[in-house]
Amino acid sequence: MQRYFVDRTNWTEDGVVIKGDDVHHMTRVMRMQEGDAFICIHPVHGPALCEIDKIAPGEKVTGAVREWVTEDKELPVKVTIVQSLGKGDKLEQVVQKGTELGACSFIPFEAKRSVVKWDAKKAKKKISRLQKIAKEASEQSERSTIPDVSDVMSMTELIRQSYQYDVKMIAYEREARSENHRSLAEQLQQVKRGQSVIILFGPEGGFTPEEADQLFLSDFLPVRLGPRILRMETAPLYFLSSLSYQIEELP
């Protein structure tokens, strides 16, 4: 069933008002009509099954709450993906597919070898675009929260913030090439439901040895993601899929 995330201020006790782009989506794209059912997600109380009361075309849709729904679709580990800036639409791909795969938040990171740089103006535009992608991907994958996309973070800030997390990892290409690599499973098997994980992914050229050392000194553990060398935008998808498999699918 079609679902929409609705800001707190647009809810009454037993009703909801949809405004903005979602009105166009409901009435034009989905061609919904009065009486049709849909799901609205309250930022605190979660999803509710609603029914359309009234459509004011191009302006708003008013809905009535039929019942609150209990869902269990969120990845039970809070994963923060720190993604180095890369060429083309790589960050968009990571946010879109990473959201489907259950990530909790994304932090863009300007690594030493990031070919692309974001100035303040570009960063603002990019981040607002990434937030929109995260919202749409959450709706499409039937999640009940929207991942957060933060501002670009520096190494210092990242290391400072990393102490809030239960588990800290870095996807490190050399681990994939090493014969004595640690297995990813060794680390994922230790992650418990309810914990928080932060993991860093390098740019096209990988992290510099200095960056890697700085992260190792701050207790980030290197992991490999299988034996093959993955593109920067594929690596987080491997990680999230494996974590979901370990926590949500294995007995």
Added chain:
Amino acid sequence: MQRYFVDRTNWTEDGVVIKGDDVHHMTRVMRMQEGDAFICIHPVHGPALCEIDKIAPGEKVTGAVREWVTEDKELPVKVTIVQSLGKGDKLEQVVQKGTELGACSFIPFEAKRSVVKWDAKKAKKKISRLQKIAKEASEQSERSTIPDVSDVMSMTELIRQSYQYDVKMIAYEREARSENHRSLAEQLQQVKRGQSVIILFGPEGGFTPEEADQLFLSDFLPVRLGPRILRMETAPLYFLSSLSYQIEELP
């Protein structure tokens, strides 16, 4: 190290000749020079460490084999991804990232709800493009084989060919929504090294109930890929990552 797949006919006993696009890549993109080392992959004997003997600019590069290399980077299960035709560059994404993640072959499939249709001319062009993407992704992810991309297959042909495989699955959205779903792990834990797996992924609108029934009758087992609803191009990446995690990372 940079690697190139070289046709059988371009090998001598202890040497190799590189022609075509790869010459441009070696001399212009990578700016390699005489004496530089690189990896060439023989379609039967696998990878060899080579050294450039001579460059005939724009024409060919002649290399000498220094030593044959033993690698263990291929996913030890042969996975065939049957991907329904979809909008935009979705098949390109699946072939590129699926190759990085270890798939053995790809079969494009025109499902009932595929919005996109390929006529004979378009199919030829598309498949040759997908084959090129598979080759480049194999080189980039340091694989020693290039996955095969076959012609578009009909349901009848697909079912006929499916009896060659040890394990047959279908990614079925309803499994993700069902409370009594089978766990993916139950099925992946039974897959053994050396076996072959074929798995089908539906188009944007999913398989029709008739298509699903036809596949179930032919012993395809439905699997869910975690509890969230994945896009058609994300689903095969979840599957391949989980299989790699199960077989290559778990003890």
